[in-house]
Amino acid sequence: MPSVPAEVPKSAAGDRTAVRAALLGWYDAHRRTLVWRAGPGAAPPDPYRVWLSEIMLQQTTTAHATPYFEAFTRRWPTVSDLAAAEDADVMAAWAGLGYYARARNLLACARAVARDHGGVFPDTEAGLLALPGVGAYTAAAVAAIAFGRPANVVDGNVERVTARLFAVETPLPAAKPELKRLAGSLVTDERPGDWAQALMDLGATVCRPGRPLCERCPLTAWCAAFQSGRPERYPLKTKKADRPHRTGMAWVLRDDQGRIGLVRRPDKGLLGGMLGLPTSDWAAAPVETAPPVPANWRETGSVEHVFTHFALTLQVRAGQGGGDFIWLPEAEALASLPTVFRKALERGLAG
DNA sequence: GATTCGTGGGC
DNA sequence: TGCCCAAGAAT
Known part of the structure; x- marks a missing residue:
């Protein structure tokens, strides 16, 4: 009589379609309400608002960025309005948000869009990547969320979720290429913007850095870190230098x-x-x-x-x-x- | 690949 | 209290 294990551990690599369905279903039920987001099932959001939110959210919590996003969009409702703003006004409006190169690049980007693109954001990842202050993550995020492109959107949340899903033993930051490749293996042309935001919402609310709430996670059946019994161990990290x-x-x-x-x-x-x-x-x-x-x-x-x-x-x-x-x-x-x-x-x- | 570049909240 | 970390980009 053939011996078959009672429970064969599933893997995300071998069950991509089911993983995607589980996470997108979870997102439809548990997505966060954020001021820059369009409502469920709504038309894709304004690329200007997507871009502005993504710049503000770089290394910044949603709670900290939210009042700044409200103030900026109220004062400068379109990218052309922002392009026409005075430098000093934009820098002052950014005060307290940190990483001030973002504000300088924000203005340079708005002016590039106004001057070189007729006030319309490029709708491809490559076109977005050429803009000031727009790197690999932001280009992919805007392409996916605002334009429905099947981009591989990899931020810190996605790295953590992916490291756990596949129990990646390589420590960050060396693991970045491997994590990006694994995350990309789950991207399809189905609901690209929702997929990206689903991964980030999961990382922010369930698959958290400290104490992941695995009992609320839709992916435990495929999660190698969960199966290991120590999901919080991932992602591994190399120690940081002391702060002088x-x-x-x-x-x-x-x-x-x-x-x-x-x-x-x-x-x-x-x-x-x-x-x-x-x-x-x-x-x-x-x-x-x-x-x-x-x-x-x-x-x-x-x-x-x-x-x-x-x-x-x-x-x-x-x-x-x-x-x-x-x-x-x-x-x-x-x-x-x-x-x-x-x-x-x-x-x-x-x- | 390693550095530089802010801030505030959580534990 | 000190450390971790948050939708990273530029150099």
């Missing part, structure tokens, strides 16, 4: 009308293109630096701020005076500054 610490000085200068003296930072580098307080260089050890203008400077304490690749302590000094600065009222300055300078300004005003 830097220190520096920031000056809060007020004129006789109570306005704040600001500088425009150079386009390249940290906080590029944004307004900022005048500061010293930031180094591992304190560097004695002359203040930007003579004044009766007083110590007002310090603020801590953590960037992606270093932590910063900023000593804040406040004083009264004038000079060659960009002078903004307090409220406008607070609203236009990146967070590290908003914190320093608040410290200087309180002291």
Whole structure:
């Protein structure tokens, strides 16, 4: 009598059609409601809104991006409106969202679409990829979601879901090509935008980094990580380098009308293109630096701020005076500054 | 392939 | 508290 195992483990590789049906069915029942999304079964969403949301969502949570998306689409309803905006207005509107190169590229992209494409987004992955600030992920996402192209949309969620589904033992980031190939093996021309968003919704709400909610997952029957008993082990990652610490000085200068003296930072580098307080260089050890203008400077304490690749302590000094600065009222300055300078300004005003 | 580039929330 | 991480892109 032939011995047949009672339960033969299924695999996603051998059952692609069933995996797709299970996840798309789950998506139809459990998809997230997000402000940039069209409703279930609705016509494909406006490419401008898809693109804008994708740029804002790069390395950014949906909760953080949502109010910015609402503000941008209210103020600049079309890509042509955005293309015609002033640089300073767009940078100020982006303040607090982080990764400010995105805002500079956002404007460059809007202007390229307006100037080179008649205000209409390219509808192919290759055409989108040629735009400023649009990389492999964003090109694929816009092509799939806005234009129904069967693109292989691979973000951090898709990498995690795929690593678990196939129990990939190679650690990130070395595993990226393998994960992309495996994710691509599940893409078809059926509902490409929904497929991409289904994978991302699953990754965000069920197949989470820390404690995956496998009891709610529609794919456990095919999931090698689930079958291993330790799904949270995936994806494996190589250890990150320690975060160094830097220190520096920031000056809060007020004129006789109570306005704040600001500088425009150079386009390249940290906080590029944004307004900022005048500061010293930031180094591992304190560097004695002359203040930007003579004044009766007083110590007002310090603020801590953590960037992606270093932590910063900023000593804040406040004083009264004038000079060659960009002078903004307090409220406008607070609203236009990146967070590290908003914190320093608040410290200087309180002291 | 490795670095640079923000911020805020969760645990 | 410190670490992880979030719909990555550019260099």
